Amino acid sequence: MREPTTISLDPIACDGHGLCADLLPEMIRLDDWGYPILDRREVPPALMAHAQRAVTACPVLALKLRAVDRIRPA
């Protein structure tokens, strides 16, 4: 994806499998209970392939890559 992208998580679908943290440790770390804490900044181009892999690897497809929403404030 060319446009700026971030990783987003569906917290209801997430079951704490943790593959994402193994595959993208630069932007995802696990909390004390095994659930991912995401870096909400833009995914740098160098990590894009890894981010894609992390999204595909999630056993429950809880992760998504989203275009950064510039219109609505955080």
Added chain:
Amino acid sequence: MAAVQPLTSTGPTGLPRILAAAPGSGGPADLAAHRALMPPPPRPGRGANRPLIDEVERAGLLGRGGAGFPTAKKLLAVASGRRRAIVVVNGAESEPASMKDRLLLTTRPHLVLDGALAAAAAVGADRIEFGIDTDDAARSIQTALAARRGPEHTGVTIRIVRVPRAYITGEERSLVRAIGGDPAIPAMGPRPFERGVDGRPTLVQNVETLAHLAQIAAFGADWFREVGADDEPGSRLVTVSGAVAKPGVYEVAGGTPVANVLRAAAGRDDDVAAVLVGGYFGAWIDVAHALDVRLSDPDLAAHGTAFGAGVLWFLPRGACGLRETERVATWFAGQTANQCGPCVHGLASIAGGLSSLVRGGGRDTAAQLRRWSDDVEGRGACRLPDGAVRFVRSGLKVFAADIERHRIHGQCDADPAQTLLPLY
């Protein structure tokens, strides 16, 4: 297009306002007694009632369900939807320490119904769903509806849906799902104002907010702003309890200092150790600061809380704030929707950490609790963990002395068996 009702009648002067419409001799369902105090609401039509929405905006009405969101903005968002809107009355009073919504539903049902119809008129809705979690409130609305059939037939479908009494039920998306027959827990997806009940734009509004909306529609924005402050216009209901001789629901002007409310409820400054403002979704404020705080969202934000559901609970001197905080935190952990890992596990860990502080755990435990609170915040599908975390953080700050006392002595002077804060 219907316009705002011409001001043929004037609203009550000063306070009370929404609590002014006291039940007449015919009981709360007496329509004639109610109509003596205010005219019928605008008729809901096909499209939005823009003049009414503008009036609400001028009035500066904020939601009284806990979030404090500007009502006019919500009305506009729902009215802008492509499909015909639906109004959901949020009668699921989640806060255990709050009684105002139940009071309004059981003693002023016609005021609430007027508000729901005014809201329907504002957004052009043809359906009103009441989400109610107690039998007496449901019966009250049922009886009032029966009294209106015929004399005030509007063509709007009005339904009452019994929803479970749980903290999560009052959350917007949970309530919308419960109305639709699904489990009363949040799901990911669009907000109700975009797609709610039956996929239609849905206005979810608290019972008290609708009561004020009815009066704004009847008496106008200028009247509404006659009472209250610029940063908190109009009046608000507060449920007062704890170290007071006259607990109950009071109607106060926006911006009233906490001390005034304490006195009105026959409480004494010396008897109070701390104040819980906003409910379990709010925060503790130390008594030294609390009494002068004005009940307005901007002022309260400076103390880490908000008006919220309008709960003012006064912790008596001699009671253990740490224990009360731990009780609520444990209760919170049981109130999750059981869907999101950080909330389910985080709140359980936090409750465990607080129990350990009560038994005498020390600074490491408190530091860990702060770390866990930071980790849990914002990582659920809804705001329940955020509210719990805000409550716990304020407890850790305000009751730091109690934490030390428990660490050194293993307990404090308070009776360990004492349970003060209400829970369900």
Added chain:
Amino acid sequence: MIATQAYWFLTRGTGAVSLLLLTGVVVLGITGSVGWASSRWPRFITQGLHRNLSLMAVAFLGVHVATAVFDSYAPIRWADALLPFTSAYRPVWLGLGAVGFDLLVALVITSLVRVRLGYRSWKAIHWLAYACWPVALLHGLGTGSDTSAAWMLLLDAGCLASVVGAVWWRAYSVQPPQALPRLAAFGATATGTFGVAVWLLAGPLAPGWANAAGTPAHTPPAARVQSASTSLPTNSAFTAQASQRANADGSVELDIVGTLDTSEMPIEILLGGTATPDGLSVRRGQVSLGVAPTKYVGAIESLQGGRIVARLTDAAGTTVDVDLTMQIVDQAGTTHGTMHLTPAGSSI
């Protein structure tokens, strides 16, 4: 003919490897489901290996299907690999192979587009994996030429044990612990294993399976324990040496001894009769093929010009029809011929 043999070997070989690979895929899939991992074997390895082995299995199955079609031995068409139970060759058991292949294709394609498909739909279809593996196993047992071979039985048992163990692991890992999945898993695997064992003994491992399974008549008997070197070729050329002997009573015997061109299998034709001005008037004759213990012997049924038809039987009772043509090409007795064999079916 060499080419035909090669296709047959490849079909069997790729079939066995596919079963091995699919077993690995199932075990890895379950390893992923139960969430097992170690510091040296993170979960994405399990995931990646599961994916790669399944793609490899598809590749091997492609060769398996293609070689089965190209092999002129058995009448298998391309369509038989995709449309279950329509083949002329062992329709039920080959059909299971088609079912398994269809299921695998569905599993693989939905997994490749998983992100687009959405988790719930993908998951619903992925449960079919528990149907796909047993189907593949039954196909192999029912269709396979090597089912009764010791190495094949060992392989099948090993794969079955692995999958049964993995299914139990899966059922026991359900959190919170529940009795129903455990009972169901144990019940299903126990019944399945017992059922397969009983069926094996009564079916593929018992004599007469080839016929019962629907092997068409012109296909050589497949359910034989012996290896390929003693199985009979359908068509063969042979070279022999003819020698003539005169007996005291005036009868003449013509003894033609040789071997089949490609397999060195011995062939002997004995003709007895009386000499005539233009040759030999044959009264009796016998053809024998092969060596003990599978030596086929039989009386000649008809003889016309250089064409002999005979029905041969071996010690086990297997009967084969021979249709051969021969010609003695020189005075030294060099004989060239061609032979066509048709199995007459096994004896009961």
